[in-house]
Amino acid sequence: MKQLLSFRVTHTRTLSQLRKTARTPRLEGSRNGLVTCRVCKIAVLSGDGIGPEISRVAVDLLKVAGDIEGVNFDFTDALIGGAAIDATGSPLPEETLQICRTSDAVLLAAIGGYKWDALPPEQRPEKGLLNLRAGLGTFANLRPAVVLSHLADASTLKREVVDGVDIMIVRELVGGIYFGQPRGFRTNEQGQKVGFNTMVYSEPEIERIAHVAFQLAQKRQKRLCSVEKSNVLEVSMLWKEVVTRIGGQYPDVELSHMYVDNAAMQIIRNPRFFDTIVTGNIFGDILSDTASMLTGSLGMLPSASTSDDGPGIFEPVHGSAPDIGGQDIANPLAMVLSAAMMCRYGLNMPQVAEHLEKAVTSALDQGYRTADLFSEGTQKVGCSEMGRVLLKCIHQESPALMVEGSTA
Numbered sequence: 001m002k003q004l005l006s007f008r009v010t011h012t013r014t015l016s017q018l019r020k021t022a023r024t025p026r027l028e029g030s031r032n033g034l035v036t037c038r039v040c041k042i043a044v045l046s047g048d049g050i051g052p053e054i055s056r057v058a059v060d061l062l063k064v065a066g067d068i069e070g071v072n073f074d075f076t077d078a079l080i081g082g083a084a085i086d087a088t089g090s091p092l093p094e095e096t097l098q099i100c101r102t103s104d105a106v107l108l109a110a111i112g113g114y115k116w117d118a119l120p121p122e123q124r125p126e127k128g129l130l131n132l133r134a135g136l137g138t139f140a141n142l143r144p145a146v147v148l149s150h151l152a153d154a155s156t157l158k159r160e161v162v163d164g165v166d167i168m169i170v171r172e173l174v175g176g177i178y179f180g181q182p183r184g185f186r187t188n189e190q191g192q193k194v195g196f197n198t199m200v201y202s203e204p205e206i207e208r209i210a211h212v213a214f215q216l217a218q219k220r221q222k223r224l225c226s227v228e229k230s231n232v233l234e235v236s237m238l239w240k241e242v243v244t245r246i247g248g249q250y251p252d253v254e255l256s257h258m259y260v261d262n263a264a265m266q267i268i269r270n271p272r273f274f275d276t277i278v279t280g281n282i283f284g285d286i287l288s289d290t291a292s293m294l295t296g297s298l299g300m301l302p303s304a305s306t307s308d309d310g311p312g313i314f315e316p317v318h319g320s321a322p323d324i325g326g327q328d329i330a331n332p333l334a335m336v337l338s339a340a341m342m343c344r345y346g347l348n349m350p351q352v353a354e355h356l357e358k359a360v361t362s363a364l365d366q367g368y369r370t371a372d373l374f375s376e377g378t379q380k381v382g383c384s385e386m387g388r389v390l391l392k393c394i395h396q397e398s399p400a401l402m403v404e405g406s407t408a
């Protein structure tokens with residue numbers, strides 16, 4: 001966790017620079033003319049599957065950490081994904097988008113599930129998430145994959161391969177093949193059904209994500225690897241050309257290029273080669289799930305998605321895990337670390353983030369593991385039990401500030 005923390009501290013300034021309109025929490029209440037509390041409006045989108053279980057843990061921790069630091073989190077629950085389809089017929093109701101737009105940040109768990117898999121593309125839960133990202137313009141998705149020393153043996157790869165890994169994947173989030181037109185189904189001349197999508201990027205779209213990635217790399221190890229498929233795809237040829245040109249403005253950053261198939265292999269073969277990666281929407285999606293296994297579990301990877309203005313979206317990298325939904329066995333740590341990223345980068349409240357991050361470190365130090373990370377010699381806990389352990393850790397760190405009525 002030390003490495004994760006040091007990444008966070010080191011990069012705070014870059015990320016707040018990226019968020020040109022950093023959300024400034026409102027001030028509320030005064031005692032003898034002194035401000036006593038800050039108010040942060042958070043849209044909570046729990047979604048489907050394990051979503052409600054893991055977001056409950058994060059919200060409970062935020063309340064306690066906020067109380068300790070004099071921050072009043074004003075949470076508004078809103079529907080997205082399958083839950084929204086069931087309630088309203090739409091995977092992203094207009095009301096949800098409005099709540100998100102008027103919030104300081106969006107804390108999202110996950111969407112999707114078997115129940116909705118047969119729906120047409122426009123009506124699926126995934127469409128709700130894509131439309132939310134597009135609606136808020138969150139083009140820069142930062143997905144850190146950091147191997148914590150306590151968990152190096154939890155990876156399916158050897159400790160000597162994963163020890164010390166600290167990769168930042170910068171994924172373009174509102175363009176590429178997930179959004180390109182035309183898309184759909186048609187019938188060809190032979191009467192056969194054909195499905196098609198379009199992978200498209202414009203120069204400005206590549207330029208803005210490249211700037212984000214170079215600026216992040218400047219604050220890290222100053223090595224940026226641009227991942228694409230320019231040996232085959234025109235869209236990737238343009239990607240490489242634009243990233244190379246933007247690189248001229250960042251002579252202190254060593255830029256390399258890699259085809260995505262090779263990158264997937266190198267992440268497994270020699271992950272420490274990578275410092276910062278910049279890539280398009282679908283490649284970043286796939287490579288971040290790949291990189292998650294370096295850390296021991298997909299349930300460990302948080303993310304932050306930022307725009308030029310407006311609230312960011314903070315969500316774990318994983319999906320709704322319908323295979324384990326409702327069983328209280330999911331790992332809530334990616335969700336908790338996403339909430340920490342929200343506090344640190346979305347709300348500029350590093351002191352609140354620290355409570356959450358330290359609680360995660362401390363719970364792992366004490367040997368608590370959810371099923372995905374469990375091994376002999378550690379203590380297996382469920383999702384809500386891990387939540388209680390984390391709350392206890394926060395209270396142990398700040399005993400003098402123990403909040404009346406809180407349930408450690």
Ligand SMILES: NC(=O)C1=CN([C@@H]2O[C@H](COP(=O)(O)OP(=O)(O)OC[C@H]3O[C@@H](n4cnc5c(N)ncnc54)[C@H](O)[C@@H]3O)[C@@H](O)[C@H]2O)C=CC1
Nearest residue numbers: 110111112113298299318319320321322323324330331372
């Ligand atoms: N951002 C989002 O909301 C995303 C949603 N999805 C949706 O989620 C649904 C399931 O997709 P999958 O491909 O199965 O991906 P998934 O990420 O939900 O699950 C993949 C595997 O990882 C496990 N897993 C994931 N998160 C975990 C956690 N926190 N703790 C313990 N184990 C965890 C699952 O049990 C499963 O075995 C689909 O409907 C998909 O479209 C998928 C990815 C992202």
Ligand SMILES: CC(C)CC(=O)C(=O)O
Nearest residue numbers: 126129130285317318319
């Ligand atoms: C639309 C989502 C399901 C895409 C995804 O897997 C992700 O963003 O990680």
Ligand SMILES: [Mg+2]
Nearest residue numbers: 285286289317
């Ligand atoms: Mg994904």
